[in-house]
Amino acid sequence: MEKNLCDYMLEPDIIAATENVMPDLNNDLVLAKNFLKQQSAATGDTLYDHLVDVVQKILSQKPPDVVDHFEQYSWQVKQEKFRPNFDLLNDVYLSPPQLAVVRRIEEMFRLVKSKAEKAEDMDEEEQELDLEEDNVKPRIADLIDSNYYFKECGFGLPDSECYAVYIALNMLAIKEPVSTVRFFGKIYGTKENYYVAETELTLEELDRRIREFELKDMPGEGEGIEEGQMQVAEEQKEMLGEGEGKEEKPKEPVPPKLPPEPVSTWQPPPEIPVERPGQGVNKKVFWVCNHPGEQWICLPDVTPDQIRVARLTVRCMTGNLDAEVQSFPPFEGTERNYLRAQLARIQAGTSVSPQGFYTFGSGEEEDIDLEEGGGDLNFNPNPFYHGHSMKDLLDSSLTYWVHHGRHILKQGRTLWWNPNAGMEEGEEEEEDEGPPPLEPESGPPLFTSLSEDSRLEGMTAWSVRSSSSLTPERAVAALRSNLWPGAAAFATSGQKSECMYIGWGLKFDPPNYGPAQLPRPQDEYPIGPEVMEMADPTFADEEAYRIAHLPPPPPPVLEGEGEEFGEEEDEED
Amino acid sequence: MNIHKLWEYKEYVNVNGATLNSEIISLLQNSLTVLQVENHFTIVQYWGQIYATDLDYYIAVGLTNDALTGKKYFYTTDFQFWSLLPRPKKKYKELSLITTFPFRGDPSLKIKVLDESFEENHPDRCRFMKEENRLAATISNICEEVEICARGQLIKRPDGSITINPNFYGLTATEAKELKSYLHMRPAQHRWNTNLLTRPDYNYSMDFLDSIDQDIPKGCWNLSLEKTGSVAYLKSLYWPGMSYFHKVKTSDAGFLYIGNGRKNLDVPFLI
Numbered sequence: 100m101e102k103n104l105c106d107y108m109l110e111p112d113i114i115a116a117t118e119n120v121m122p123d124l125n126n127d128l129v130l131a132k133n134f135l136k137q138q139s140a141a142t143g144d145t146l147y148d149h150l151v152d153v154v155q156k157i158l159s160q161k162p163p164d165v166v167d168h169f170e171q172y173s174w175q176v177k178q179e180k181f182r183p184n185f186d187l188l189n190d191v192y193l194s195p196p197q198l199a200v201v202r203r204i205e206e207m208f209r210l211v212k213s214k215a216e217k218a219e220d221m222d223e224e225e226q227e228l229d230l231e232e233d234n235v236k237p238r239i240a241d242l243i244d245s246n247y248y249f250k251e252c253g254f255g256l257p258d259s260e261c262y263a264v265y266i267a268l269n270m271l272a273i274k275e276p277v278s279t280v281r282f283f284g285k286i287y288g289t290k291e292n293y294y295v296a297e298t299e300l301t302l303e304e305l306d307r308r309i310r311e312f313e314l315k316d317m318p319g320e321g322e323g324i325e326e327g328q329m330q331v332a333e334e335q336k337e338m339l340g341e342g343e344g345k346e347e348k349p350k351e352p353v354p355p356k357l358p359p360e361p362v363s364t365w366q367p368p369p370e371i372p373v374e375r376p377g378q379g380v381n382k383k384v385f386w387v388c389n390h391p392g393e394q395w396i397c398l399p400d401v402t403p404d405q406i407r408v409a410r411l412t413v414r415c416m417t418g419n420l421d422a423e424v425q426s427f428p429p430f431e432g433t434e435r436n437y438l439r440a441q442l443a444r445i446q447a448g449t450s451v452s453p454q455g456f457y458t459f460g461s462g463e464e465e466d467i468d469l470e471e472g473g474g475d476l477n478f479n480p481n482p483f484y485h486g487h488s489m490k491d492l493l494d495s496s497l498t499y500w501v502h503h504g505r506h507i508l509k510q511g512r513t514l515w516w517n518p519n520a521g522m523e524e525g526e527e528e529e530e531d532e533g534p535p536p537l538e539p540e541s542g543p544p545l546f547t548s549l550s551e552d553s554r555l556e557g558m559t560a561w562s563v564r565s566s567s568s569l570t571p572e573r574a575v576a577a578l579r580s581n582l583w584p585g586a587a588a589f590a591t592s593g594q595k596s597e598c599m600y601i602g603w604g605l606k607f608d609p610p611n612y613g614p615a616q617l618p619r620p621q622d623e624y625p626i627g628p629e630v631m632e633m634a635d636p637t638f639a640d641e642e643a644y645r646i647a648h649l650p651p652p653p654p655p656v657l658e659g660e661g662e663e664f665g666e667e668e669d670e671e672d
Numbered sequence: 673m674n675i676h677k678l679w680e681y682k683e684y685v686n687v688n689g690a691t692l693n694s695e696i697i698s699l700l701q702n703s704l705t706v707l708q709v710e711n712h713f714t715i716v717q718y719w720g721q722i723y724a725t726d727l728d729y730y731i732a733v734g735l736t737n738d739a740l741t742g743k744k745y746f747y748t749t750d751f752q753f754w755s756l757l758p759r760p761k762k763k764y765k766e767l768s769l770i771t772t773f774p775f776r777g778d779p780s781l782k783i784k785v786l787d788e789s790f791e792e793n794h795p796d797r798c799r800f801m802k803e804e805n806r807l808a809a810t811i812s813n814i815c816e817e818v819e820i821c822a823r824g825q826l827i828k829r830p831d832g833s834i835t836i837n838p839n840f841y842g843l844t845a846t847e848a849k850e851l852k853s854y855l856h857m858r859p860a861q862h863r864w865n866t867n868l869l870t871r872p873d874y875n876y877s878m879d880f881l882d883s884i885d886q887d888i889p890k891g892c893w894n895l896s897l898e899k900t901g902s903v904a905y906l907k908s909l910y911w912p913g914m915s916y917f918h919k920v921k922t923s924d925a926g927f928l929y930i931g932n933g934r935k936n937l938d939v940p941f942l943i
Contacts, residue, residue, distance in 0.1 A: 162838075164838070167829075168838060170830065171839050175839070197901060250693060255691060289894055559725065564728070
């Protein structure tokens with residue numbers, strides 16, 4: 100028996116058994132340690148080493164409540180151990196991911212700095228001639244200052260972005276022919292975001308663009324296309340007609356004669372002319388970039404049709420200017436044009452300022468153009484504006500806030516264009532189309548108070564809040580749009596006011612969006628007996644028909660063919 | 673967002689342009705610390721703001737033990753009195769999605785909701801709802817659909833309770849670029865092994881929640897890395913005021929909702 104036991108016993112046990120000694124603490128420790136030092140077959144690790152590592156990590160890092168998260172620690176230690184060692188590749192230097200951004204911004208800084216230095220030199224050298232220079236210098240709206248106030252109101256760009264964008268605006272002013280630069284806002288996209296700058300062009304550039312626009316917009320082209328289409332249609336008709344004629348002869352059973360194919364009577368509605376650069380919706384020129392420091396890209400002018408379609412669809416920007424725009428009333432152009440159309444809509448809807456902040460004209464030509472209802476007047480900051488009291492600005496009726504964005508009419512223009520005006524000279528067809536002179540569309544004039552904005556299901560279009568309840572003396576009035584979530588404006592009781600848009604470029608449309616319905620399919624044939632469904636003749640009818648049409652008895656030979664032809668002719672009659 | 677870290681997070685918060693100004697942060701920290709003491713919460717978080725026509729609602733969350741189920745929501749309009757929100761009822765959660773009225777700012781206001789899916793004369797066609805209940809239901813809807821956390825931010829302890837992981841060191845830059853690294857903060861709706869086995873480096877204590885990359889349709893989440901790639905922002909197209917940020921390789925992360933409490937149902941057309 101004892102011998103058997105010996106076989107199963109390990110060496111220390113044998114010693115203990117044979118020498119019959121008392122249990123020894125050291126011995127137990129050795130035993131336990133041996134057990135802990137057993138190597139795992141899978142990894143080659145031992146629990147002993149692992150515990151040492153864990154204890155060492157805990158003691159060196161001294162985290163709180165270790166016992167509650169002990170498993171976590173053990174797991175971390177193991178994870179660290181399994182991390183492969185890239186010693187061989189350690190010499191390869193991996194540059195931080197920020198490098199590309201830094202390069203881009205550095206270039207921008209260098210450009211702006213060199214310009215600033217040059218300007219300083221100029222100042223020193225020719226102070227007398229400076230007056231002219233100042234006129235040429237583009238005006239850049241102080242974004243950093245206005246962003247400070249926006250942040251007071253709980254809105255705006257983060258500081259890090261704000262500064263970079265401001266420098267980027269400076270770069271835009273240096274590189275491109277612009278006379279005023281203002282930060283419009285930021286439009287989110289699914290892949291990239293857009294920063295948008297709103298500018299006015301210099302006079303020379305504006306002239307150049309107007310000339311280009313007029314060359315492109317020579318009259319006559321549109322008519323040519325229409326005529327061409329008509330010709331094509333006619334040709335097709337002829338072709339069809341010929342086809343029928345050819346087919347008739349060889350085949351024996353004569354097909355029923357088709358009624359004439361209908362010609363589409365649909366006339367495309369007259370194209371609404373685009374507003375020329377520097378006018379109406381195209382008054383401002385927008386530039387966008389994905390990151391501050393990148394090249395600013397000029398957005399093309401918007402056409403009335405693009406605004407019309409943009410109003411009928413919803414779509415997120417992607418961040419790629421050349422992305423396709425898929426919408427049901429087909430959108431003419433890429434995301435570039437769509438973005439521009441949305442910007443025009445946002446600008447028209449959310450440009451607000453306290454009453455009196457802007458004034459028509461520059462003070463000299465005030466009385467000339469007022470009759471037009473503010474359609475295409477110039478307005479400028481009012482030098483005599485002294486601000487309103489906080490109480491007035493925070494009044495929930497918003498009578499002290501006015502729009503300074505021109506209302507875009509249903510036509511997609513800010514100035515109404517009479518579709519009949521040009522046609523009176525043209526062809527005769529139009530005369531029957533528009534007998535009564537169309538009533539000109541009109542929108543609210545410039546500087547209409549926000550209290551007259553339409554309400555949405557019991558919600559006002561704008562909400563006004565005070566930026567501070569504790570210190571009313573330094574509070575700022577903050578206005579946010581409920582119609583265009585992301586649009587905001589502020590006004591101090593002093594002379595500062597600005598508006599900005601940061602959002603998805605989507606309008607809040609309370610009942611959800613439903614795509615426009617497809618138009619009814621047009622009839623292929625004019626309704627007549629040939630294309631209508633009729634009841635089949637009963638046996639009695641057929642019998643009566645047969646008896647009525649019995650062939651005269653004398654010629655009995657040509658029965659078959661004669662009958663057929665006869666029937667056909669009769670049917671057609 | 674943990675209210676004691678609001679000053680640090682101030683720079684990262686940006687929901688459609690909306691940020692936190694110093695006054696709001698001070699007011700929140702003061703009143704919410706008092707709330708924390710009164711209710712013996714371990715953590716109090718600022719949840720967000722819901723726009724209303726008269727007075728905006730500010731929402732806070734108190735956590736006791738369980739980070740997923742033991743949440744208590746409070747609201748205020750003046751930063752002085754925080755009131756406990758009632759439990760969201762299923763009935764109100766449905767109604768709050770239908771109603772189109774804006775919030776008014778008066779919790780006791782009764783609103784009439786017309787459910788057009790019922791026929792005329794049906795007793796359920798026209799129902800009433802208190803604004804307080806609507807607020808609770810809206811918040812519960814938002815939490816269920818878009819409240820998220822980075823993977824590893826919440827862990828399941830061996831005893832089944834879910835806590836905020838004190839040893840969360842943040843996602844790495846590559847992980848932060850993937851939607852799979854962000855999880856819904858709600859009791860899991862997918863099968864447990866779906867959540868666990870769809871990633872190669874699965875971990876029982878972390879992967880017990882649904883990841884957001886399985887949400888329908890693809891593209892309803894917008895993930896962007898900003899500030900030269902050091903902060904990941906997540907925005908949901910369904911709830912346009914929702915925003916989540918996570919600073920890469922740190923434990924800093926926060927969820928915030930600032931908006932009008934309306935779900936955007938046009939998402940399929942947007943993408």
